[in-house]
Structures are given as C-alpha cells and as structure tokens.
Amino acid sequence: MWNWLLDTLHSYPELSIFLALAFGFWLGPKKIAGFGLGSVTATLLFAVIIGQFGITITGPIKSTFFLMFLFAVGYGVGPQFFAGLSKDGPRQIAFSVLVLALCLLVPFACAKFANLDLGYAVGLYAGSQTISSAIGVATDQINHMGLTPEQAKSYADSIPIGYAVTYIFGTIGSAIILAQLGPKLLGIDLVKVCADYEKEIGGDLGQDAGQLAAYRQIEVRTFKVSSNSRVVGKKARDIAPNLRVFIERVRRGDTIIEADGDTVILGGDVLAISGHRSVLVEQIEPHTTEVDDKELLNAPVNKVDVYITNKAFNNKTIKELADSPQARGIYLSKITRHMVEIPILPNTEILRGDILTLIGSERHIAVAAKALGYADRPVQDTDLVTVAGGIFIGGLIGALSIKLGSIPLSLSTSGGALLAGLLLSYGRTVHPTFGRIPAPALALMNTLGLNVFIAIVGINAGPGFVAGLQHVGISLFVWGIISTSVPMLVAIYLGHYVFKFHPAILFGVCAGVRTTTAALGMIQETAKSKVPALGYGMPYAIGNTLLTIFGLLIVLLMSHS
Numbered sequence: 417m418w419n420w421l422l423d424t425l426h427s428y429p430e431l432s433i434f435l436a437l438a439f440g441f442w443l444g445p446k447k448i449a450g451f452g453l454g455s456v457t458a459t460l461l462f463a464v465i466i467g468q469f470g471i472t473i474t475g476p477i478k479s480t481f482f483l484m485f486l487f488a489v490g491y492g493v494g495p496q497f498f499a500g501l502s503k504d505g506p507r508q509i510a511f512s513v514l515v516l517a518l519c520l521l522v523p524f525a526c527a528k529f530a531n532l533d534l535g536y537a538v539g540l541y542a543g544s545q546t547i548s549s550a551i552g553v554a555t556d557q558i559n560h561m562g563l564t565p566e567q568a569k570s571y572a573d574s575i576p577i578g579y580a581v582t583y584i585f586g587t588i589g590s591a592i593i594l595a596q597l598g599p600k601l602l603g604i605d606l607v608k609v610c611a612d613y614e615k616e617i618g619g620d621l622g623q624d625a626g627q628l629a630a631y632r633q634i635e636v637r638t639f640k641v642s643s644n645s646r647v648v649g650k651k652a653r654d655i656a657p658n659l660r661v662f663i664e665r666v667r668r669g670d671t672i673i674e675a676d677g678d679t680v681i682l683g684g685d686v687l688a689i690s691g692h693r694s695v696l697v698e699q700i701e702p703h704t705t706e707v708d709d710k711e712l713l714n715a716p717v718n719k720v721d722v723y724i725t726n727k728a729f730n731n732k733t734i735k736e737l738a739d740s741p742q743a744r745g746i747y748l749s750k751i752t753r754h755m756v757e758i759p760i761l762p763n764t765e766i767l768r769g770d771i772l773t774l775i776g777s778e779r780h781i782a783v784a785a786k787a788l789g790y791a792d793r794p795v796q797d798t799d800l801v802t803v804a805g806g807i808f809i810g811g812l813i814g815a816l817s818i819k820l821g822s823i824p825l826s827l828s829t830s831g832g833a834l835l836a837g838l839l840l841s842y843g844r845t846v847h848p849t850f851g852r853i854p855a856p857a858l859a860l861m862n863t864l865g866l867n868v869f870i871a872i873v874g875i876n877a878g879p880g881f882v883a884g885l886q887h888v889g890i891s892l893f894v895w896g897i898i899s900t901s902v903p904m905l906v907a908i909y910l911g912h913y914v915f916k917f918h919p920a921i922l923f924g925v926c927a928g929v930r931t932t933t934a935a936l937g938m939i940q941e942t943a944k945s946k947v948p949a950l951g952y953g954m955p956y957a958i959g960n961t962l963l964t965i966f967g968l969l970i971v972l973l974m975s976h977s
Contacts, residue, residue: 467878485865490837495769539578550967582896810836
C-alpha cells in the first residue's frame with residue numbers, strides 16, 4: 417500500500433500538492449496556548465516531509481498560483497492604500513515607511529553578521545517579518561540574476577528553511593511584544609486607555625465597543641395613534657428628532673402607505689416603527705398603544721454588505737453618516753476593513769474600501785447603497801476578464817527591466833501582478849462597473865494561491881531541508897528573534913514619542929505595519945476592546961505592499977554587499 421502510494425505520487429506529483437494542503441489546513445488552525453502554526457507554515461512543513469521522498473514539481477504552476485495570490489493581495493488593500501493620501505494618512509504612511517525600512521534593514525544586518533548566504537537571508541527576512549509573499553518575489557529576482565541553475569536552486573532551496581525556522585517567533589514574538597511587553601514598557605494600562613478612548617469618540621463603557629445603542633438589536637413594532645396624541649399633524653421625521661427611530665409604513669384605514677420623512681401622521685393611523693428595542697420601549701410605547709398588525713409588519717428586512725466607493729463619505733464619522741438623509745431607516749451592524757472587524761462608535765471614521773453591513777428595508781437599503789457605493793450582494797460570478805487581463809498586463813509591465821550595474825532589476829511579473837491588483841481595486845472604487853470579485857472568491861485566490869506556491873516550494877526543497885536545518889538551525893533562530901524584536905520595539909517607542917499615536921490605537925498601528933493579524937487579536941484580547949483595530953487598516957495596506965516588494969530589495973542588498 418505504501419509503495420503504491422509513493423509510486424502514484426511520483427507518477428502524478430500534482431497530487432502531492434493537495435496532500436500538503438490537506439494536512440496543512442488541518443494542522444494550521446489548531447492552537448496551543450492560544451497560538452498555532454497557521455496554514456502557510458503548516459503546509460510548508462508537510463510539503464517538506466513529502467519532499468523527502470524525492471517528489472518534485474516542475475513547470476510554471478508555482479508561478480501561476482503566486483501571480484494569482486499577489487493580484488488578490490493588491491486588490492484587497494488597494495482602496496485603503498490610496499485613501500492614506502488624505503487626512504491622518506500621511507502621518508501613518510510616514511510611520512509605516514520608517515518601521516518597514518527597519519523590517520528590511522535589521523534582517524539584512526543580521527544576515528551579514530551571521531554570514532548567511534542569499535537564500536537563508538531571504539528566508540530570515542520573510543519568516544521574521546511573517547511575509548510569505550516575499551518568498552516568491554525574491555525567488556523571481558534570484559532567477560533573473562544570471563546565476564547558474566545549480567546556484568539559483570541552492571538559494572531557492574535555502575529560503576524555506578530560513579522561513580520555517582524564523583516564522584514561529586515572528587508570529588508569537590510579535591504578538592507578545594505588542595500585546596504584553598509594549599504596554600508595560602510604556603507604562604500603559606491598555607484596558608483603561610481603550611475604555612477612555614471609547615468615551616472620547618462616543619462609546620458607552622456599559623457596552624461592548626461595537627455595541628452602540630441605536631445600531632444593534634433592531635426591531636419593528638406597530639403602534640396606534642390616538643386622535644389626541646401629541647404626534648398628530650407632525651411629519652414622520654419630527655416625532656422623535658433626536659432618536660434613530662423611523663416610521664417605515666402607515667396603515668390609514670384599509671390603505672398601507674410606504675412612509676418617508678415627509679409623511680404626516682393622522683389620528684387613528686397605525687405606524688410600523690423601526691428602532692433599537694430599548695428606545696421603542698422607553699420612548700415610543702408610553703405615548704402610544706402597541707397593536708398587532710401582521711400585514712403592516714409583513715415587509716422584508718434585508719441585511720446587506722455595502723462596499724464604500726463614494727469619496728464624499730471618505731473620513732466621515734458614523735455619527736455624520738447616521739445624520740445624512742441616505743441613512744433613513746438604516747442600521748449599522750458591522751464594519752469590516754481588510755477582513756478585520758472594527759468597532760462601531762459615533763466618531764469611528766469610514767474609509768473608501770470599507771464594507772458596512774447594513775440592516776433595513778429593501779427600499780432604504782437601495783437608497784443607502786446607491787449613495788455610499790454598491791450593495792455587495794451574494795453572487796457566484798467573478799469578473800475573470802479583469803482578473804486574467806489584470807494579471808497579464810501587470811506581468812508584462814513587471815517583466816520590463818533595467819540594469820543596476822551588472823544585475824537586471826525589474827518589478828518582476830509578481831510585482832507587476834501586485835501593482836495591477838492595487839490599481840484595478842482603486843479604479844473599482846471610482847467606477848464600480850467592472851472587476852466584480854466576490855469576497856469569498858478573493859479570499860480563495862489569496863489563500864489557495866499562496867499555499868499552493870508554498871507547498872511546491874516545500875516539496876522541491878525537501879531533500880536538502882533537514883541538512884540545512886541542522887547546519888543553521890539554532891543560530892538562525894536567534895537571529896530571527898533579533899530581526900523580529902528590534903523593529904517592533906523601535907516601532908512602539910517611535911509611534912508613542914515621535915508620532916504620538918493615541919495609546920489605544922498605537923499597538924494596532926504597529927500590528928498593521930507588520931501585517932500580523934494574530935498580534936492584533938491578542939492586543940484586542942488584552943485590551944478587552946476592539947478599539948486597537950482602528951489603527952490597523954492603513955498601516956496594513958502599506959505594510960502588505962512594501963514588505964512584499966522588499967523581497968526583491970533583500971536580494972539586491974545581499975548580492976551587492
């Protein structure tokens with residue numbers, strides 16, 4: 417049975433990719449003391465084990481999947497990447513660039529002190545900064561340096577060794593530094609400063625950071641207006657001007673009216689009113705009589721994700737958005753930025769590219785979506801013309817090269833795919849008539865593209881992995897600790913004393929620069945608040961882009977020194 421399996425994998429090596437993926441995605445999510453390997457590292461380790469049996473994957477499949485992954489990365493961060501050019505963005509960009517320069521230079525210096533070769537240096541950089549995508553960019557550059565095939569393969573096989581040795585502390589160490597050590601070094605009570613920040617931007621200490629009254633626990637109830645009620649003769653918008661409650665429909669005799677703000681209330685009307693349950697009970701019910709009118713209540717309520725593209729709403733706060741005419745009858749359930757949920761507070765700012773989960777009637781949702789951007793309703797179709805054409809054109813641009821001394825320098829096809837994703841994603845926020853990629857499809861491109869690439873890297877590097885690990889394992893692990901820790905510690909002090917970020921968002925900003933979602937989760941857990949996520953989005957967009965491109969620069973630095 418075992419021999420048959422090995423013979424089959426040798427005859428059909430593409431099956432070994434899926435074997436590595438299956439084991440990697442099985443082990444990756446499992447956690448010990450709150451930490452796990454993650455799917456990428458787990459896939460790499462299982463791929464290395466498979467590679468011990470002499471299985472190799474040839475052809476362009478590795479590069480194909482990596483191009484798909486980088487396009488998805490660029491497409492996912494494009495709106496916030498360009499949104500950073502306004503308001504508080506320049507300060508976060510300047511901070512991000514300084515810290516990211518350290519994230520490149522510290523691993524480079526460690527590699528030189530440790531006398532590591534080019535392949536191990538790239539692995540040290542990618543693992544300590546937990547940026548798997550840099551592996552592909554660096555490999556592309558190595559393959560275009562005019563090296564012999566044997567030397568290029570030797571370097572390429574060393575990269576996953578360096579990555580695997582340094583990645584674990586890169587993830588765990590960053591989380592501990594930012595969530596535990598950082599607040600102690602600065603003398604910050606993270607729970608208190610986050611609670612104080614919530615109050616500053618309109619939060620309620622008696623609620624979860626994301627649980628803002630009038631945005632959660634929404635109900636629609638029906639009330640009958642007596643002839644002597646104080647609301648008779650008033651317009652719908654005036655019956656509770658300071659509360660987010662809305663008259664949705666009115667029964668007048670045998671007629672049902674779809675109400676708007678100008679609808680005048682008459683005695684004997686039955687009103688279907690939406691709002692937060694506590695507001696309806698405390699503010700509306702005492703002045704009216706609740707009745708049961710199933711027909712009046714029989715209006716569909718939708719929950720829809722709306723993608724923000726309208727620049728008029730960029731940097732608008734939730735309070736400003738709630739007060740706009742387009743928000744009538746609309747309730748906000750969730751804000752998602754780079755697949756991270758951020759807290760709903762009155763002064764939370766909305767950015768282009770955010771996804772707002774809205775609850776309301778179909779007609780209200782349609783009005784809000786038209787004003788804000790577009791309703792991201794569940795669909796199955798992906799605009800593959802944009803995906804395939806974007807990768808092709810980006811790859812052509814990336815293939816153009818110039819000479820830096822004797823070394824050809826280019827974005828590479830992978831860098832071109834990343835750039836194409838950035839530009840097309842931004843273009844879609846301006847003209848949302850093309851480039852439809854549903855969130856699940858984008859997530860699949862991202863996850864599958866990277867992990868197939870990593871699986872092939874691990875399988876092909878398998879034969880030399882164990883020997884390489886024995887040769888540089890312990891010393892490389894120590895250099896990885898230094899490469900991870902120094903940039904993060906400097907970032908904490910730089911962000912606090914020089915850029916003066918509020919302590920509540922400081923550690924979220926630092927986690928964003930390093931694109932470490934695991935650290936953000938631990939910071940939020942320590943803070944007992946989602947507030948740190950408010951600082952994550954912009955630095956994440958910058959970090960995800962530059963850390964990937966720096967995979968090329970680490971190769972150039974090592975080859976020129």
